Every structure is written in structure tokens, then in C-alpha cells.
Amino acid sequence: MRPVNVGILGLGTVGSGTFTVLGRNRAEMARRIGRDIQVVMAAERDLAQVTLASTDGVSLVDDAFQVVSAPAVDIVVELIGGDTIAKDLVMQAIRNGKHVVTANKALIAKYGNEIFAAAEAQGVCVGFEAAVAGGIPIVKAIREGLAGNKIEWLAGIINGTGNFILTEMRDKGRDFESVLAEAQALGYAEADPELDVGGGDAAHKLTILASLAFGMPLCFSDCYMEGITNITQQDVAYAEALGFRIKHLGIAAKREAGVELRVHPTLIPETQLIANVNGVMNAVLVQGDAVGETLYYGAGAGAEATGSAVIADIVDIARTIEGEPAHRVPSLAFQADAITALPVLPIAQIDSAYYVRLSTDAQASRMTDIAQIFGEQGIGIDSMMQKGEEASVIVLTQITREANLDSALDKIQAKHLVTGDIMRIRVAYLNG
Amino acid sequence: MRPVNVGILGLGTVGSGTFTVLGRNRAEMARRIGRDIQVVMAAERDLAQVTLASTDGVSLVDDAFQVVSAPAVDIVVELIGGDTIAKDLVMQAIRNGKHVVTANKALIAKYGNEIFAAAEAQGVCVGFEAAVAGGIPIVKAIREGLAGNKIEWLAGIINGTGNFILTEMRDKGRDFESVLAEAQALGYAEADPELDVGGGDAAHKLTILASLAFGMPLCFSDCYMEGITNITQQDVAYAEALGFRIKHLGIAAKREAGVELRVHPTLIPETQLIANVNGVMNAVLVQGDAVGETLYYGAGAGAEATGSAVIADIVDIARTIEGEPAHRVPSLAFQADAITALPVLPIAQIDSAYYVRLSTDAQASRMTDIAQIFGEQGIGIDSMMQKGEEASVIVLTQITREANLDSALDKIQAKHLVTGDIMRIRVAYLNG
Numbered sequence: 001m002r003p004v005n006v007g008i009l010g011l012g013t014v015g016s017g018t019f020t021v022l023g024r025n026r027a028e029m030a031r032r033i034g035r036d037i038q039v040v041m042a043a044e045r046d047l048a049q050v051t052l053a054s055t056d057g058v059s060l061v062d063d064a065f066q067v068v069s070a071p072a073v074d075i076v077v078e079l080i081g082g083d084t085i086a087k088d089l090v091m092q093a094i095r096n097g098k099h100v101v102t103a104n105k106a107l108i109a110k111y112g113n114e115i116f117a118a119a120e121a122q123g124v125c126v127g128f129e130a131a132v133a134g135g136i137p138i139v140k141a142i143r144e145g146l147a148g149n150k151i152e153w154l155a156g157i158i159n160g161t162g163n164f165i166l167t168e169m170r171d172k173g174r175d176f177e178s179v180l181a182e183a184q185a186l187g188y189a190e191a192d193p194e195l196d197v198g199g200g201d202a203a204h205k206l207t208i209l210a211s212l213a214f215g216m217p218l219c220f221s222d223c224y225m226e227g228i229t230n231i232t233q234q235d236v237a238y239a240e241a242l243g244f245r246i247k248h249l250g251i252a253a254k255r256e257a258g259v260e261l262r263v264h265p266t267l268i269p270e271t272q273l274i275a276n277v278n279g280v281m282n283a284v285l286v287q288g289d290a291v292g293e294t295l296y297y298g299a300g301a302g303a304e305a306t307g308s309a310v311i312a313d314i315v316d317i318a319r320t321i322e323g324e325p326a327h328r329v330p331s332l333a334f335q336a337d338a339i340t341a342l343p344v345l346p347i348a349q350i351d352s353a354y355y356v357r358l359s360t361d362a363q364a365s366r367m368t369d370i371a372q373i374f375g376e377q378g379i380g381i382d383s384m385m386q387k388g389e390e391a392s393v394i395v396l397t398q399i400t401r402e403a404n405l406d407s408a409l410d411k412i413q414a415k416h417l418v419t420g421d422i423m424r425i426r427v428a429y430l431n432g
Numbered sequence: 433m434r435p436v437n438v439g440i441l442g443l444g445t446v447g448s449g450t451f452t453v454l455g456r457n458r459a460e461m462a463r464r465i466g467r468d469i470q471v472v473m474a475a476e477r478d479l480a481q482v483t484l485a486s487t488d489g490v491s492l493v494d495d496a497f498q499v500v501s502a503p504a505v506d507i508v509v510e511l512i513g514g515d516t517i518a519k520d521l522v523m524q525a526i527r528n529g530k531h532v533v534t535a536n537k538a539l540i541a542k543y544g545n546e547i548f549a550a551a552e553a554q555g556v557c558v559g560f561e562a563a564v565a566g567g568i569p570i571v572k573a574i575r576e577g578l579a580g581n582k583i584e585w586l587a588g589i590i591n592g593t594g595n596f597i598l599t600e601m602r603d604k605g606r607d608f609e610s611v612l613a614e615a616q617a618l619g620y621a622e623a624d625p626e627l628d629v630g631g632g633d634a635a636h637k638l639t640i641l642a643s644l645a646f647g648m649p650l651c652f653s654d655c656y657m658e659g660i661t662n663i664t665q666q667d668v669a670y671a672e673a674l675g676f677r678i679k680h681l682g683i684a685a686k687r688e689a690g691v692e693l694r695v696h697p698t699l700i701p702e703t704q705l706i707a708n709v710n711g712v713m714n715a716v717l718v719q720g721d722a723v724g725e726t727l728y729y730g731a732g733a734g735a736e737a738t739g740s741a742v743i744a745d746i747v748d749i750a751r752t753i754e755g756e757p758a759h760r761v762p763s764l765a766f767q768a769d770a771i772t773a774l775p776v777l778p779i780a781q782i783d784s785a786y787y788v789r790l791s792t793d794a795q796a797s798r799m800t801d802i803a804q805i806f807g808e809q810g811i812g813i814d815s816m817m818q819k820g821e822e823a824s825v826i827v828l829t830q831i832t833r834e835a836n837l838d839s840a841l842d843k844i845q846a847k848h849l850v851t852g853d854i855m856r857i858r859v860a861y862l863n864g
Contacts, residue, residue, distance in 0.1 A: 137577025145569025148743025
């Protein structure tokens with residue numbers, strides 16, 4: 001069979017990593033697929049920056065639009081990132097009848113519905129395994145490996161930078177700012193770290209996972225998002241004293257009234273496997289009605305790890321490139337005409353347990369006063385402790401409706417039982 | 433499109449679980465695949481034992497051979513187990529042009545080469561996701577999700593009964609026999625537990641994983657196998673004192689001289705994620721040259737968890753049932769003509785670190801005598817401790833060739849430095 005021809009857009013970190021692995025493992029891949037995969041073209045705005053060892057036989061251009069319209073290219077691999085020019089390129093590639101592989105989570109989370117519709121109309125594939133959790137084959141696991149299940153919920157550590165920061169805060173007792181500065185120096189975090197620590201990057205990925213799991217359109221704008229910038233060293237230590245780790249988690253869950261779709265710091269019991277996923281590593285826990293809990297762990301970023309996921313998509317497309325589109329796995333796991341909108345629940349309508357830290361004036365009656373308000377609001381308390389020196393009261397609630405907790409905290413504020421802000425972190429037990 | 437028709441052989445635990453899930457999630461699956469999957473026939477030797485809620489529209493028979501030759505059946509699902517009649521049924525089904533899905537690890541490990549060759553000749557699929565690690569989609573992850581990688585090694589907790597026993601021994605300080613008796617009472621372990629605790633079941637699964645990872649024929653008879661029956665409560669406690677957990681691990685690794693293929697108890701640093709996989713759960717750690725480490729975790733057994741994997745295979749086949757065989761993923765991940773025999777290394781030729789427990793006469797010089805022999809043999813020692821009361825010496829070696837260790841232990845025996853058997857457990861650091 002003739003080789004399958006790939007054109008790469010963007011030779012930055014992931015582009016170079018993908019190019020390198022495609023070259024190094026070319027023979028191994030041919031043993032798997034029964035045909036050769038070759039990079040015939042690559043675009044990089046600034047060609048002087050390209051430092052690849054060997055680009056023999058590859059047409060290097062500085063205009064990515066040349067690649068998407070080149071007749072020789074079968075699969076366009078978009079590794080530019082962002083959602084401006086990348087979107088135009090992907091849409092143009094699809095219009096030209098090219099298959100597309102992308103690692104671009106922002107693009108898929110925001111414009112996936114439009115992109116997949118265009119691809120369906122043209123009978124081409126859009127692979128995006130690399131857009132979620134880097135090298136972990138989580139898209140394939142949900143879309144195919146668990147195809148016999150109703151997915152009930154999933155929860156993931158899907159931003160490596162945030163997990164690195166929280167891990168360092170716990171292991172070394174450091175504070176948020178100093179670890180963030182180190183992460184930036186190490187190149188984990190962007191100069192503007194907002195997308196990582198603010199939750200936007202995790203929300204992109206969670207949006208994609210939720211659609212794959214529940215067969216709903218991508219609805220990034222409905223995703224609740226809370227960053228880790230307010231997590232203090234105190235909170236990390238108190239959580240640990242209670243037997244929990246704080247992780248920045250993306251949670252998607254199907255409830256009777258709708259779908260929970262939320263990214264926020266979360267206390268997880270330290271005995272849970274996912275609580276022990278440390279450093280820059282990612283992991284996604286998926287609960288299916290038949291399989292129960294499964295967990296997928298690996299590198300969420302990095303040149304070759306992300307390249308691994310990009311290549312898995314290329315291989316899938318290469319296998320069926322002459323096949324019938326109807327025989328392929330649909331982009332969002334479900335047939336296009338079976339994708340059904342589901343309401344995303346406002347955060348006040350979720351049910352969760354909570355860790356609440358209140359700064360008080362250290363009066364002896366404060367514990368009782370606070371407990372009474374929780375009681376009046378019908379919120380059960382699992383444990384409550386006072387940290388003398390800091391005059392902090394820590395409450396671990398049972399599961400309650402978030403709106404209920406909001407009311408209780410409003411009353412506590414109104415009665416001037418606290419001297420400062422109230423810190424509230426959701427708790428997830430993740431056991432079904 | 434017309435429905436895809438399934439015939440199930442065996443309505444025991446897994447057969448009933450698969451049947452139940454196929455019924456319950458039928459609509460959800462049709463949303464995914466765009467066509468219906470229906471069970472049209474099922475065979476059970478003793479029909480009086482069938483306790484399924486509803487078998488309307490299903491032709492129930494007591495002769496499995498009727499199913500494999502029924503014209504209406506597209507996919508034969510073999511859930512009888514064992515390697516006698518199951519093999520005849522699977523081969524007959526293939527000859528009749530049926531696709532086959534099986535959860536039968538013994539069958540695939542021992543006769544897979546023959547079965548896959550027959551399927552290739554007939555242009556039909558043989559799915560066996562359920563044969564390894566129950567509901568975890570590990571076959572798909574290695575075969576497709578990591579297709580861009582050279583797999584360097586993998587290590588798995590792939591027998592739930594063994595992991596349950598070792599977990600209980602550690603958590604509750606119990607001894608092997610009492611936990612085994614409980615596992616039997618709970619139905620985790622068979623009345624004859626040899627296949628679980630002796631390592632045979634794990635060896636079946638490891639054999640399959642190694643072939644998928646390295647593109648080599650199945651070679652079950654070359655797999656080194658050591659059970660957990662000799663692990664004492666003492667060893668579990670000493671390992672813990674050294675910062676390790678003991679797990680029954682299957683390890684497959686590609687080395688220059690050949691392939692390591694071995695199942696044995698293993699000390700793993702307690703900080704490793706896989707060391708924290710407890711109870712009946714399974715996990716497989718896979719190292720690819722591009723992706724680095726990835727880990728897959730979930731239920732390794734159970735009616736519906738195993739059913740989940742069976743159904744994933746049914747769905748894969750249903751999608752491409754009218755497609756070209758050349759477009760499908762090959763059974764052993766690599767094209768049939770690209771599968772290459774690799775020598776399996778004898779256990780004496782592996783390189784490993786070791787935990788060695790020696791019973792001595794408690795003479796003061798014993799530590800020195802033993803250390804000297806290790807030194808003469810060129811074996812580095814990471815740590816050494818003497819447990820006074822028990823007169824035990826515990827040595828943690830650095831990585832050495834196993835033959836070297838054998839020589840050292842022979843010399844220790846010859847010099848009568850020990851009063852009883854020597855316990856030796858391999859140590860795996862699993863970090864590349």
C-alpha cells in the first residue's frame with residue numbers, strides 16, 4: 001500500500017516531538033499498520049527556529065495554508081495552538097478533504113461542534129487524543145474501551161502545572177507564589193499562568209471529556225471554573241491532618257436534573273489512588289455502570305508524550321483512510337444525530353461535602369455558634385476542629401446542596417462570627 | 433443498518449453479566465454505534481441453572497456447537513473458559529466465518545498463535561480484551577493508544593485474588609493461609625487456588641501483554657512463574673520497614689539479549705502509584721519510549737466489569753463488520769507477517785535488585801560473613817539489617833545478574849552461615 005502522507009503545522013515543542021517520534025519509530029509503526037507513515041510537509045512561521053536533526057524529503061514552508069491545500073497531504077496535524085489561525089487552518093483543511101489531528105484543547109472545547117459537523121459533512125476524521133491529558137489514551141478509553149458502559153461520572157487531574165504546584169506545597173510546605181515562580185522557571189507554567197492555575201486549561205479538557213462520556217455537545221461556556229490561587233499552605237496542612245490531599249480536579253457527572261461540569265480545588269481522601277498522583281502527572285478516573293472505577297495515568301504534557309497521542313490518532317486514521325466513514329468511531333463517541341443537549345447545573349445546584357475554614361475572634365463560643373447555624377441549615381458535620389493559634393475553625397461537612405452551604409455561610413457572615421474571608425473547598429470521595 | 437447478532441457460549445458469571453449489560457445499555461450503545469446489537473442465541477450446558485431476568489427473543493440451547501454454526505449469529509462470544517471444549521468451539525466458529533470474542537486467557541495464551549492464524553485466513557476478528565485485567569481496556573491501550581511507541585517494558589498486578597491476599601496480609605498483619613481461606617469463602621479464589629496464587633493465571637495474561645507490546649508470538653511455556661504461597665507475614669513487615677510493598681507482579685521487558693517474561697512476588701517502593709493498588713483491583717504500568725510511563729487501573733474480574741471488556745470488543749467488531757479486514761487492528765497489534773520471535777531470557781539472566789532474608793544462628797559475625805560473600809560476588813548492598821529476636825538477616829541488594837545472586841546464596845549455604853531456607857524476593861523500582 002502507498003504511504004500515508006502527513007503535513008505538520010507548527011514545529012514548536014509538540015510539533016518537533018511528534019516529528020522526531022514519527023521518524024524514530026517509523027519501522028515499528030509500519031510493522032503495526034502494514035503501511036508507511038511519512039511526513040511530507042511541515043510549516044513553521046519562523047523557519048530559522050527549526051532545529052530538527054533531519055528534515056530530508058520534507059518540504060518546509062513558512063505558510064501553514066500551503067500545507068492544508070497541498071494535494072500530497074492526507075492528514076493535517078495542527079500543533080500551532082490557540083483558537084485564531086488554528087481554527088481557520090483546521091476548517092480549511094476539512095473543506096479540502098483532509099483528515100485532521102490536533103492537540104489543541106481550546107480549539108476543540110470552543111469550536112468542536114462546528115469542526116466536527118464540517119468533518120462529518122466531508123467524511124473526514126478529526127483526531128484530538130492529544131488535546132486531553134497529553135500522552136494518556138483517555139479519549140480512546142472512553143470512546144471505545146468503555147463503549148459498553150453508561151458513564152456515570154469522571155474526575156481528573158488534567159493540568160500538570162497545577163498538580164506540580166499543589167504537590168510541592170504539600171511535600172515541602174512551600175507557599176503558592178514561590179512554587180509558581182519555580183514552575184515558570186522550569187518551563188512548566190506559561191509566563192501568564194492564568195490558563196493553568198485559573199482552571200481554564202482544565203476546563204477545556206473537562207468539556208471535551210464530558211461530551212465524550214455523556215454524548216452531549218461541547219459546552220465550554222457552561223463549565224464552572226475555580227483556580228488554585230487562593231489555596232494556602234494552611235489549607236494544605238489542615239486537609240492533611242484530616243486525611244485528605246488537595247488536588248485541582250475537573251469533575252463531570254450525570255445527575256437526574258442535568259450535568260455537573262466543574263473545575264475547582266478538591267479535597268480527596270489520601271487513600272484514594274488519584275490522591276497519590278503527584279508532580280506534573282495527570283490522571284483521569286472514570287466510573288462506568290458496568291466496569292465500575294477505572295483510572296488512567298501518565299504524562300499530561302511534554303513533547304514526545306503529547307506526540308505519542310498525536311501519532312495514535314494518525315495511526316487510527318491511516319488504518320481506515322480508504323474505509324467507509326460509517327465504520328469509523330464518531331468524533332464525540334456518539335453518532336452525530338444521537339448527540340443530545342443536556343442542561344449543565346449551576347454550581348449552587350451541585351451536591352457536595354465541603355471543607356470550610358473560618359477565621360474567628362477565638363471566643364470560646366464560636367464553635368458552638370457556627371455549628372448551630374450549620375445545624376439550622378440542615379447541614380451535617382463530619383468533623384470540626386479549632387486551631388487555637390490561628391483562631392481558625394475548620395469544618396468538614398457531610399454532603400449537602402451547595403446553595404444550602406451558601407446560605408449557612410451568609411448567615412455566619414451576617415452574624416459577624418468571622419473576622420475575615422471564609423475559605424471553602426469542595427470534598428470529593430469519588431467512590432461511586 | 434441491520435442489527436449485529438451475538439451468540440453467547442456459557443451463561444455463568446461473566447456470560448450472565450455480559451447478557452445483562454448488553455440488555456441494559458442497548459439504547460446507549462446504539463447511540464454510539466448507529467446500529468443495534470442483539471443477543472439472538474445463548475448456550476448453557478445446564479439450562480436449569482440460567483437465572484437471567486429476561487431472555488425474550490433469545491434462543492437458549494444446551495449445545496454450544498449449535499451457536500457456532502447458526503447462520504443468524506455474526507459474533508460468537510466464548511465465555512465457557514478453560515482450553516478444551518472452548519478451543520474446539522472457537523476454532524469451529526472461525527471456520528464458519530464468525531467473529532469471536534473471548535474472555536479466555538488460558539485459551540489465548542496457549543493457543544492464540546493458532547487461533548489468530550485461522551482468523552486471519554478467514555478474515556474474521558478475535559477480540560480478547562476481557563482476557564487481560566478484566567474491565568481495564570489495556571489491550572486497546574497497548575494495541576492502539578500507544579501505537580506510536582516502542583514499548584520498553586510493562587509490569588502489572590493482574591491477579592486480583594493474589595493482590596487481595598497480599599493487601600490483607602499487610603493491612604491486617606494476617607498470614608497467607610487465613611487470608612486465602614477467606615478469599616475462597618468470599619468466592620474470589622477457586623476451591624483449587626493454584627492458578628491464582630501459583631502465578632499461572634497471571635502468566636497467561638502476561639504472555640498476552642508481552643506479545644501485544646513487543647510483536648512476538650505468544651510463548652506461555654517460556655514464562656517464568658513463581659507464586660506467593662511462601663510469602664510470610666515477616667517478609668511483608670520487613671519490606672514495609674524498608675519502604676516497600678510486596679505485590680505479585682507480571683513483568684515483561686525488552687532487553688538487548690531477549691525478552692524478560694516473569695511472574696513473581698516483587699518489592700515495589702511504596703511511593704510508586706502501583707504499590708498502592710490494593711484489594712482485588714488490577715493495574716498495568718506500561719513504559720513507552722515516547723509516552724514514558726502510563727498506568728491503567730480497574731477491576732480485574734467480576735461479572736459486569738469483565739462484561740464491559742467483552743462488549744467493547746463486540747462494539748469494535750460491529751463497527752467494521754462490513755469493512756475490509758485490512759482496515760482492522762491486527763489481533764496481536766502487529767501485522768501477522770511482522771510478528772517476530774524473540775528469545776525469552778532464562779530467569780538466571782535477568783538483572784534485578786533483591787530482598788534476601790536469611791535465618792542465622794545469631795552469631796555476631798554473621799552479618800560480616802554474609803556481606804563478605806556478597807562483596808566477593810560483586811553484588812552491591814543497599815542496606816542490611818539484623819532482626820535480633822528472629823535471628824534473621826535482611827539484605828537489600830543493588831541491581832545484579834540473578835545468576836550472580838544464585839552463586840552468592842550457594843556459597844552462603846555451603847559455608848553453613850544459615851540455619852534454614854533462604855527467602856529471596858525480587859525488587860522492581862519501575863522507573864524506567
